[in-house]
Amino acid sequence: MTVTIIDVAREANVSPSTVSRVIADSPRISEQTKRKVREVMERLAYHPNFQARNLAAKSTKTIGVIMAHSTSLAFQNPFFPEVIRGICTSAHSSQYGIYLSTGGTEEEIYQEVVSMVQGRKVDGIILLYSRVNDRTMNYLKRSGFPFTMVGRPYQYEDEITYIDNDNRQIAHEVVDYLFSLGHEQIAFIGGNLDYVVSSDRLEGYRQALMEAGLSYSDAYFIHDDVFKSQGKGSVHDLMKLDAPPTAIVAHDDLVAYEIIRYLEELSIQVPKDISIVSFNNHALSAYVKPPLTSVDISIFELGFEAANFLLEMVSNPEVAVRSHFVSTALIERESCKRMNGLVE
Structure with missing residues (x-):
């Protein structure tokens, strides 16, 4: 049965005219009433014909x-x-x-x-x-x-x-690029998996490993929450593994800048001791030390x-x-x- 404005008014205990004013976002209606009516509209799946x-x-x-x-x-x-x-x-x-x-x-x-x-x-x-x-x-x-x-x-x-962007494909290509340089122990750092861009890039990374006959290891993945909360400690733990990575894929340039700083504090030099590649190609990436290899995703x-x-x-x-x-x-x-x- 189709839900009407009268149904919404009855459920919210207001008049139909009040519901109409809420839909129009009238300043005459209090924010409390607007919120109550909108919650009822959502619960009843009432959608005006916008x-x-x-x-x-x-x-x-x-x-x-x-x-x-x-x-x-x-x-x-x-x-x-x-x-x-x-x-x-x-x-x-x-x-x-x-x-x-x-x-x-x-x-x-x-x-x-x-x-x-x-x-x-x-x-x-x-x-x-x-x-x-x-x-x-x-x-x-x-x-x-x-x-x-x-x-x-x-x-x-x-x-x-x-x-x-085709984030799965470009992450795959980044890993392929590192393969071409002889790297096989490749870590992935950053990316909130609540966002599709992050899950797509991680999926592209995993797919590239699989197609190369390499296993994905949780030890080589530092989740965004862990990286933000532990910072240098998470990078330290990564580099203290029995088989530390020789290359890192950073979720974006801002993450890469932090990683480079933490590595410097651990006396690990980029790219002498480890390679890093990232995404977004922010203007600053050409001027950090070392200048950062990054995927230009055509943000504009x-x-x-x-x-x-x-x-x-x-x-x-x-x-x-x-x-x-x-x-x-x-x-x-x-x-x-x-x-x-x-x-x-």
């Missing part, structure tokens, strides 16, 4: 941009300013502005997205992450509101428009194409679901060497 409302409403000429963390934390990572630069470039060409999320927790981010959608504050939304079992993504999909993702969706991959293009896709969806709600992998390139610098001692 596409119909969007056709009738005047465009806001604004794109909502949602990060996995608060802006204060996100902008500590060079990935986010660059991907937002790509979004802004595309948005500007269509005379659109952007509305950045400021939520500091998953719940705050979710409530902010609900407010953006129900209050018609934006014409569409870009999620700058893909998280396992993400409540916000699931809400956007159910609502029918236009959105795109930077990152392969954890589920509904054929039903959501997204832009990404990720944002630019995500915005292009979204603006097409906004202008034409019937446009087909699409996905696209942006090209990547391994930038060889001075953090890797052949096992015979030659620096690559």
Whole structure:
């Protein structure tokens, strides 16, 4: 049986007009009441027809941009300013502005997205992450509101428009590169497996080992939580193994910078004693010591194409679901060497 606005009002013990005002994100309704009504809407799986409302409403000429963390934390990572630069470039060409999320927790981010959608504050939304079992993504999909993702969706991959790198393939290629230098004892450090990008890169690493006839070892994998909590200690334990790695794949450049610092404190030199390769190719990676070999994942293009896709969806709600992998390139610098001692 179809759930109606009257059902929501009855369950929330408010009037139907109050539910309508909550859907419109009216400032006349308290935040407490909004939260109560939205919880009932979610529990009853009541989803207003936002596409119909969007056709009738005047465009806001604004794109909502949602990060996995608060802006204060996100902008500590060079990935986010660059991907937002790509979004802004595309948005500007269509005379659109952007509305950045400021939520500091998953719940705050979710409530902010609900407010953006129900209050018609934006014409569409870009999620700058893909998280396992993400409540916000699931809400956007159910609502029918236009959105795109930077990152392969954890589920509904054929039903959501997204832009990404082929993270499994590029991780495989990174390990193959280290194989070509004579390395076989290769560790993988970092990456929160709640995020699809991390699990995909780890899967590519494992697949490369398997195809080379090498076994995956938990001892050679340092999870993001362990790396953040133990820092130097986790790297020390790795290098004190009976068969320590000769090379490390870091989940991203920021992780690689930390690893290099910890190795220096342990009197282990890169690349003399161990090779390191990473992902993202931040501008600083050319200037750290040693300059870091890293995969350029075309961060600007990720944002630019995500915005292009979204603006097409906004202008034409019937446009087909699409996905696209942006090209990547391994930038060889001075953090890797052949096992015979030659620096690559």
